[in-house]
Amino acid sequence: MSEAAKWYIIHTYSGYENKVKQDIEKVVENRKLHDLILEVQVPTETVTEITDGKTKELERKLFPGYVFLKMVYTDDTWHVVKNIRGATGFVGPGSEPTPLSEEEVAKMGVDIGGTAVKLGLVDENGRVLRRAERSVSFDGYKTPILDTVQAAIHEFLTADAPRLEGIAVSATGQIDSRRGVVAGTCGNFPGWIGVDIKGTLERAFGLPVTVANDANCMLLGEVWAGAAKGYTDVIGVTLGTGVGGGILTGGRLLEGVRGLGGELGHFRLHALDGVACTCGAIGCYERYAATTALVRSAQAAGLDAPDGRAIFEAAAAGDARTLAVLNGWINEIAQGLAGLVHIFNPQLILIGGGVSAQQALLIDPLAAQVRKSIMPAFAEGLELKAAALQNDAGLVGAVYYFKQQ
Numbered sequence: 001m002s003e004a005a006k007w008y009i010i011h012t013y014s015g016y017e018n019k020v021k022q023d024i025e026k027v028v029e030n031r032k033l034h035d036l037i038l039e040v041q042v043p044t045e046t047v048t049e050i051t052d053g054k055t056k057e058l059e060r061k062l063f064p065g066y067v068f069l070k071m072v073y074t075d076d077t078w079h080v081v082k083n084i085r086g087a088t089g090f091v092g093p094g095s096e097p098t099p100l101s102e103e104e105v106a107k108m109g110v111d112i113g114g115t116a117v118k119l120g121l122v123d124e125n126g127r128v129l130r131r132a133e134r135s136v137s138f139d140g141y142k143t144p145i146l147d148t149v150q151a152a153i154h155e156f157l158t159a160d161a162p163r164l165e166g167i168a169v170s171a172t173g174q175i176d177s178r179r180g181v182v183a184g185t186c187g188n189f190p191g192w193i194g195v196d197i198k199g200t201l202e203r204a205f206g207l208p209v210t211v212a213n214d215a216n217c218m219l220l221g222e223v224w225a226g227a228a229k230g231y232t233d234v235i236g237v238t239l240g241t242g243v244g245g246g247i248l249t250g251g252r253l254l255e256g257v258r259g260l261g262g263e264l265g266h267f268r269l270h271a272l273d274g275v276a277c278t279c280g281a282i283g284c285y286e287r288y289a290a291t292t293a294l295v296r297s298a299q300a301a302g303l304d305a306p307d308g309r310a311i312f313e314a315a316a317a318g319d320a321r322t323l324a325v326l327n328g329w330i331n332e333i334a335q336g337l338a339g340l341v342h343i344f345n346p347q348l349i350l351i352g353g354g355v356s357a358q359q360a361l362l363i364d365p366l367a368a369q370v371r372k373s374i375m376p377a378f379a380e381g382l383e384l385k386a387a388a389l390q391n392d393a394g395l396v397g398a399v400y401y402f403k404q405q
Contacts, residue, residue: 016086126225177259215244221397
């Protein structure tokens, strides 16, 4: 029956929002109406105020005088609401209950990458209803990245002007998700470090904003609506020009004290004799597991390998030298994953990035190599598979992160 549930808005007397919510939940519990009334919300945001030099956080209602109710509309649910003290009726023409449209309950996802920003409206089931994309490097970053992002959001919202609960941002770099600020980056993104994404967008659009690292958002998107749905302990790794990652343990994203946790590309796999990394260290994982590392190894072996696609094409054709290079790369990835498996004991390793589509040449042999490289007890029940959401993962995961705050 829950498939027919929709979101409705109840008008309340001022100050009665939480009491109405509690009373509805009590009726649902007493009358066992869980299949008819699924969720009751009084949307809030946390704001920081400074008084007499002291900082304090306050919770503020986003929509004073309203309660949001996800329910199946029947005579029973109508009577539940009508008999709640403090509720004055449903919002709709002539107080006739009118459900919100999909876009009215959607949240906006924004995925800021090194070359482009993707935007989308994401519904409560993790589906992307509408998409757009704009380059952030169109003029060699002369225009600040966040200026381009703001312009893209304005244009996107002007199209249909949906009513949004907030803006959820996935961003490249080391993201202090507590403050919504770019704390660091290993790429060449001029002026990106120190950018206050959260504060800037909240001031510009008057909506609550959350910001999280793009690799963490990839993992969360897959957990909510993709290949990791139903799993509680997952290691997510994205393989591209660099290596990103996220860790889900006990159903919660591992973020650390500032939200910087899960920077898998920069744990040091060859710390004593490794290749120099863009971060300034030696032997970081991404210098061996990124697709750029694969290309570097292929070229060092004298192969005509301008990019990863050419390497996989040659491997698919059965070229022995290419297969040897590819297997060496896969072994490097596996050794890093084996160490992580011994630390976190996951149910699932999820591989993202464009190369994850290479099931026979990458995913299957990588799974086999990881199992060979870990202790038997850790291999029991362990799965390794490709991510499913592709380019939508960051948008979807950013919204899921927003929902968890």
